[in-house]
Amino acid sequence: MPRALAVLERDTWSRTATFLLLGFLCYALPWSVFAALPIPPQGMPALRIQGSNTIGAKLGPALVKGLLEQQGLGAIRQEATDTENEQRLVGQTSDGRTVMIDVAAHGSGTGFVALKDGSAELAASSRPIKDSEAQELVALGDLKSRNAEQVIAIDGLAIILHPSNPLAALSTAQLAQIFAGEVKTWEALGGRGGAIHLYARDDNSGTYDTFKELVLAAHGKSLAAGAKRYESSEQLSDAVSQDAQGIGFIGLPYIRQAKALAIADGESQAMPPSISLIATEDYPLSRRLFFYNQPDVQNPWAQALVQFAHSPRGQAIVAQSGFIAQTVQAIKVTPTPEMPQSYQQLAREAQRLSVNFRFQEGSATLDNKAQHDLQRVLDYLKSQDKLHRQVVLIGFGDPKADEARAALLSKLRAMTVRRELAKQGVIFRDITGLGDELPVAANSAENGRLKNRRVEVWVY
DSSP states (O other): OOHHHHHHHHHHHHHHHHHHHHHHHHTTOOGGGOOOOOOOOTTSOSEEEEEOHHIIIIIHHHHHHHHHHHTTOEEEEEEEOSSTTEEEEEEEOTTSOEEEEEEEESOHHHHHHHHHHTSOSEEEESSOOOHHHHHHTGGGOOTTSTTTEEEEEEEEEEEEEOTTOOOOEEEHHHHHHHHTTSSOBSGGGTOOSSBOEEEEEOTTOHHHHHHIIIIIGGGTOOOOTTOEEESOHHHHHHHHHTOTTEEEEEEGGGOTTSEEOEEEOTTSOOBOOOHHHHHTTOSTTEEEEEEEEOSSSOOHHHHHHHHHHHSHHHHHHHHHTTSBOOOOOEEOOOOOTTSOHHHHHHHHHOEEEEEEEEBOTTSSSBOHHHHHHHHHHHHHHHHTTOOBSOEEEEEEOOOOSSHHHHHHHHHHHHHHHHHHHHTTTOBOSEEEEOTTOSOSSOTTSHHHHHHHSEEEEEEO
16 A cells, blocks of 8 residues: 555544544443444554563553453454564454554664654553653643543552572662662672673663663763663563673562662661552552643543553553552551651551542642542442541652641641542541651652652541
């Protein structure tokens, strides 16, 4: 087919599909009874996903397979392509038509490039979109809006060593020195093994961008030139697990045979990359995994995949893929001496929910994830019959010159969450603010202060 005709057919398909989707949405039908999604012309992918290797290696294809199954397709198969880190999911409709969805995983940055040049309809990213990228894509709409930015899972960057390495914990400051090449031997850290060998993801990787922001840049460092770089998460992890002098960073599902360290940031306690600490985003190197779609003109399969990823079945697939689902659960917390007395008593009597509400940078407005979490928490409270005086909200923040002001601001954050949940009938047992107590990140950087500005939910 001549290129001009192919472009015209693709554009016509896109407009037709968008029109059909808008028609479906006008009726506000429940997900389970949506009409079947439109089938593109023969040989044309229904959806092209580009971006994060962390998502694209396993989670993205698993979610696509789940969507194809939900849509009633059969004979679903996963096909490798001629290009490394690219694959195609294929299914058959009941009348024998083929549906194809392409998943390319070359790093988060490549997803935004693909949105811009039209080679993909959905970007997968293991870090938030940068201001510069959002500006370059402004013709597609506001990529930072709730309609475009979708948190599909929570992950934690694991700092991994060879299984025989006796080291148990490091601070982010120590990590920065290690990966900048300033700390060169294990003996300098109180261990043994000689020279430290560095392993890192490549420059296109969202995993690397996250590590660079949370560890290197936060401490004014840059990655040492001698670090071995990898596009593949699995290859990096396997290399570290076979090198007794190695250290690397990787997404949680890719620890594989390596050993993960506990990490401290600023005044926080050293925390292992556990499910509960990552779910609440308290673990210092926790991060969000995203889908970004075009908010103004959306491919119907892209929007359907986003909706499916948010659904209970989609979040179950997230967990099965080794990431942390956003499903709300109650967690028993063990009191420790570092906790304020009131917090220790709460920990003895109640349970904490596996979600923290956080806010947009420089704003009292809940961020995009928190907007979705409101409904998740509400659904949990309804299912557990805890709408009436069973809920406690605790706000936290960063230090201020006036401690009373820090306490007030933290309580106001809790009041913001209270206002939204009260609209749905929640009657609270207590609402309080603990100021800058119990930090989960360093307050020396804006990213850390943003993490510390949070609201916890506890239930009796």
